[in-house]
Amino acid sequence: xxxxxxxxxxxxxxxxxxxxxxxxxxxxxxxxxxxxxxxxxxxxxxxxxxxxxxxxxxxxxxxxxxxxxxxxxxxxxxxxxxxxxxxxxxxxxxxxxxxxxxxxxxxxxxxxxxxxxxxxxxxxxxxxxxxxxxxxxxxxxxxxxxxxxxxxxxxxxxxxxxxxxxxxxxxxxxxxxxxxxxxxxxxxxxxxxxxxxxxxxxxxxxxxxxxxxxxxxxxxxxxxxxxxxxxxxxxxxxxxxxxxxxxxxxxxxxxxxxxxxxxxxxxxxxxxxxxxxxxxxxxxxxxxxxxxxxxxxxxxxxxxxxxxxxxxxxxxxxxxxxxxxxxxxxxxxxxxxxxxxxxxxxxxxxxxxxxxxxxxxxxxxxxxxxxxxxxxxxxxxxxxxxxxxxxxxxxxxxxxxxxxxxxxxxxxxxxxxxxxxxxxxxxxxxxxxxxxxxxxxxxxxxxx
Ligand SMILES: CCOCCOc1ccc(-c2cn(C[C@@H]3NC[C@@H](O)[C@H]3O)nn2)cc1
Numbered sequence: 339x340x341x342x343x344x345x346x347x348x349x350x351x352x353x354x355x356x357x358x359x360x361x362x363x364x365x366x367x368x369x370x371x372x373x374x375x376x377x378x379x380x381x382x383x384x385x386x387x388x389x390x391x392x393x394x395x396x397x398x399x400x401x402x403x404x405x406x407x408x409x410x411x412x413x414x415x416x417x418x419x420x421x422x423x424x425x426x427x428x429x430x431x432x433x434x435x436x437x438x439x440x441x442x443x444x445x446x447x448x449x450x451x452x453x454x455x456x457x458x459x460x461x462x463x464x465x466x467x468x469x470x471x472x473x474x475x476x477x478x479x480x481x482x483x484x485x486x487x488x489x490x491x492x493x494x495x496x497x498x499x500x501x502x503x504x505x506x507x508x509x510x511x512x513x514x515x516x517x518x519x520x521x522x523x524x525x526x527x528x529x530x531x532x533x534x535x536x537x538x539x540x541x542x543x544x545x546x547x548x549x550x551x552x553x554x555x556x557x558x559x560x561x562x563x564x565x566x567x568x569x570x571x572x573x574x575x576x577x578x579x580x581x582x583x584x585x586x587x588x589x590x591x592x593x594x595x596x597x598x599x600x601x602x603x604x605x606x607x608x609x610x611x612x613x614x615x616x617x618x619x620x621x622x623x624x625x626x627x628x629x630x631x632x633x634x635x636x637x638x639x640x641x642x643x644x645x646x647x648x649x650x651x652x653x654x655x656x657x658x659x660x661x662x663x664x665x666x667x668x669x670x671x672x673x674x675x676x677x678x679x680x681x682x683x684x685x686x687x688x689x690x691x692x693x694x695x696x697x698x699x700x701x702x703x704x705x706x707x708x709x710x711x712x713x714x715x716x717x718x719x720x721x722x723x724x725x726x727x728x729x730x731x732x733x734x735x736x737x738x739x740x741x742x743x744x745x746x747x748x749x750x751x752x753x754x755x756x757x758x759x760x761x762x763x764x765x766x767x768x769x770x771x772x773x774x775x776x777x778x779x780x781x782x783x784x785x786x
Pocket of ligand 1: 355358507511632691738746
């Protein structure tokens with residue numbers, strides 16, 4: 339048997355997000371978010387699913403913490419519902435909402451689990467959307483107010499903070515491709531939202547340095563990997579262009595203080611323009627303590643004129659697909675991580691999301707036999723170990739997700755959890771992958 343062994347100081351975790359697990363959508367003073375409005379609009383989410391009840395973690399968070407404790411993880415990455423703590427989007431706090439997260443944080447600490455807070459995981463208060471949402475620069479300032487209130491409320495107990503989750507999804511997937519909330523299909527809107535998200539990130543980082551000087555802050559972009567179909571410059575350039583949309587567009591501003599000119603010009607050809615104000619790039623490129631990386635899948639990329647925005651077609655590496663239809667490309671994970679180090683140097687990296695969708699149910703004997711998810715995790719953790727041994731400074735690995743939850747436009751059908759959720763009874767059932775992951779976390783190694 340082959341053993342894969344990780345450094346003793348690698349941190350292990352599990353992740354969730356507020357709109358995907360909490361429920362209690364109109365309880366405890368919470369106001370509606372853009373995802374409440376989007377999911378309640380017929381046709382936007384599979385099976386008409388909404389986050390109204392989700393996994394009922396608003397009421398069952400203590401059970402969730404026990405699942406984390408028995409998993410043996412060091413970290414729990416969760417997000418705060420902005421509209422639960424600031425129902426008006428700004429102004430005064432809703433104390434009941436603040437208390438919910440305070441209770442969760444205390445429960446985690448009492449069980450020796452480090453909280454890692456994501457401030458923005460896509461659930462913008464609807465009241466702010468109605469004032470222009472992220473297309474308006476004002477929302478970046480509203481985000482600063484929200485972030486400062488959260489730093490004040492939890493900075494005494496929480497050291498690890500993430501400003502933005504997957505800004506590509508929150509900007510282009512949501513405002514150009516129209517797949518996520520608010521469901522716009524406007525490239526200029528996507529460009530404006532992307533920039534304002536990054537301005538908001540910079541404003542929060544700047545304030546964080548004053549408010550929690552000993553804390554660690556970063557953000558969590560998502561990336562894939564496109565391997566050139568051939569060594570031809572056509573194929574290589576096509577892959578670079580396509581990956582630039584999620585990589586350089588959101589990383590160059592932070593680590594270089596610039597936007598990638600190739601994409602700026604490509605967007606200008608589509609009549610979409612950056613609206614950068616004086617000081618923005620200095621603000622966005624403030625040093626951060628780590629970069630979160632969310633990785634799920636990849637493909638082989640080949641130049642094809644007229645295909646999409648970047649003249650590239652994606653070819654699956656092989657016939658394997660997860661139950662959400664994504665190819666499995668663990669080699670791409672290794673390549674993406676070493677490519678980040680080659681591009682941006684030794685930026686400390688947390689894998690803030692990696693996992694697979696497999697829609698197993700609980701069987702007669704109470705087990706959930708998700709061997710495919712175990713195989714996916716083994717393949718990707720092997721790539722992670724290879725990247726670590728190649729010198730990529732990986733701080734931690736956080737599996738997506740602790741539990742099955744509301745997978746955005748796919749609803750509840752698509753299951754990413756190591757814990758199965760019965761969405762009628764909210765019963766939690768650890769899957770085979772839960773026990774496998776617990777052993778891996780405990781032993782810092784696994785056998786292939
Ligand atoms: C027209 C083309 O559009 C096709 C759909 O395009 C995408 C791309 C990417 C995703 C996607 C979903 N996830 C998992 C989440 N990460 C954050 C956490 O909340 C998980 O639930 N990551 N990326 C979905 C859809």
